[in-house]
Amino acid sequence: MRRLLMAGVAAVLVGVCAPTPARAAETPEVAARDWSFGGIFGTFDRGALRRGLQIHREVCAACHSLDLVAYRNLSDVGFGEDEVKAIAAEYEVVDGPNEEGEMYTRPALPSDRFVAPFPNEQVARIANNGALPPDLSLITKARKGGPDYIHALLVGYVDPPEGFELTEDLFYNAAFPGHQIRMMPPLFEGAVEYADGTHASLDQMASDVVTFLAWAAEPELEARKRLGVKVLLFLIVFTALLYAVKRQVWSALH
């Protein structure tokens, strides 16, 4: 472990202190998209959040955890109390020890975090050909390009350009740094049947699930922007008043 770390440190310091060729694995540029939660007054599209949750549960959650989000958080964005209870109850969590000292499983409660697909990292790797599917709680904040990048990644499974040497078990992805990704194409036309009847095109599904993940990463976004508008309005008016006072006070000097 220590040797490994020192090797890592050495590698970094070489990168820091010595000239190295520019890295090939740059993040490709992704186009900016219009999101419901973008801009100064942005809010999460409630329909997209519902559809996004459906995609997360039916597709993403097969491999990816969402450790920082609790079922109760859904009630902040329009899910009713009974609805949240019903969603949580579909999952099982290990709890305990009980009075007999035994661990037991019980249906999840709204207060539980989203139940992870694998009990630990090792199991996750075994199930995924050695790769570890990252936790999605902060994914839109943790990647350059944010929601635009995640969207581009989800719709980025295209045929590789001629002459591209694809490693076995990897997939070509136009948006992924280095263009070789281990994640199977998760979405395809009609991969889910939307409860609200929306046509499940690839772009629609990608947009919906990214909206859901953006909410998971920044559940405070709506409150933040609402407060921000008020704070800015106040500051602008207050500062203008201060400027008037300043002019008034200083006029005695000039």
Added chain:
Amino acid sequence: MSARQTQGPLVTWIEDRLPIFTFMRREIVDYPTPRNLNYWWNFGSIAGVMLVILIVTGIVLAMQYTAHVDHAFESVERIMRDVNYGWLLRYLHMNGGSMFFLAIYIHMFRGLYYGSYKSPREILWWLGLIILILMMLAGFTGYVLPWGQMSFWAATVITNLFSAVPWVGDAIVTWLWGGYSVDNPTLARFYAFHYLIPFLIVGVVWVHLWSLHKVKSGNPLGLDIKGPQDTIPFHPYYTVKDNFGFGMFFILYAAFVFFAPNLLGEPDNYIPANPLVTPPHIVPEWYFLPYYAILRAVPDIGAFGFVLVSAKLAGVIAMFASILVLFALPWLDRSPVRSGRFRPIFKQLFWLLVADCIVLGWVGANPPAGLFLTIGRIATAYYFLHFLVLLPLVSWLEKPKPLPESIAAAVTEGGGAAG
């Protein structure tokens, strides 16, 4: 006018034992300030306000934060998600650090342009530099606390710089880490220092102000105060002007906090620290980028195929020298004229230096290879050339423009507060 004349018996009783009201009146209300200060003089008090905001938000965050490698990342996310207005506190604190550095850098460049480091303000200038160094320590230790990928790798890279010290380097690094890698003891001590340093800064700020009130504020003309006609009382003139400055600065601050809270940060820091995965680019916060560029710009130094100083050590020396050289500034710039306004060549060199620092920051954000490395080396060389060669030379060669007779005379001519 003493407090005794205007206040009742309680104030008199306190005054006889602790003359605090007289002190406040002398230093905050009546304090004679040059009448021609422009808006560049606002940034000292802005930096002071930012320091207070950082300490207040920091103390509240500390009540919720857990300094343990297994819990730090999650405790920050708990603050973001479950603590009432925790996201506001954290974004105020995180962006507040950037705003503090922004204010300090403007404050310093103002000092560079108007010759604020010259006699009799050398110690005032040094105290400011000590504050900058303490701020850098606070900024760095604070960046490590969320224990994301950039936290961990920044801590690893920066502490490893000390391994460049000959003979005892590795021992120093082990001592800094409190072990054989960046781990829990490192995080715990960084947290302790991050909590301590701001109070040290408050102390040095206090001495900075003490020195300031002894030598009095400089001014855009760089002239000494020659009499009461040159000054106005601090209150109400500069209290109201400072308050307007706070308002303008807070608008910028709030725009970041509420609408682009992560713009100045690195996405990688939202990935929990992982000692086994090195991020492709390790970059510091924006306010460290110029130093980072200098660190990486210096090649091996040697002759006839022997390396006398390794690139790593040379880079570390250059990086520290980039700040230490500022301590010698009062003696490098020999011109008796303070203000750059009356120094035609110096003025141009000043703006070249500003551009050079921005170029260094831009290079620092990019991988040290190819064109960036070349530009970084030129910019680093120019930085030292400016202070060590050009400034002494210019102060000797340059013919300054004629100075106004006094602050009051210049102001009544109507040119005092402009520019």
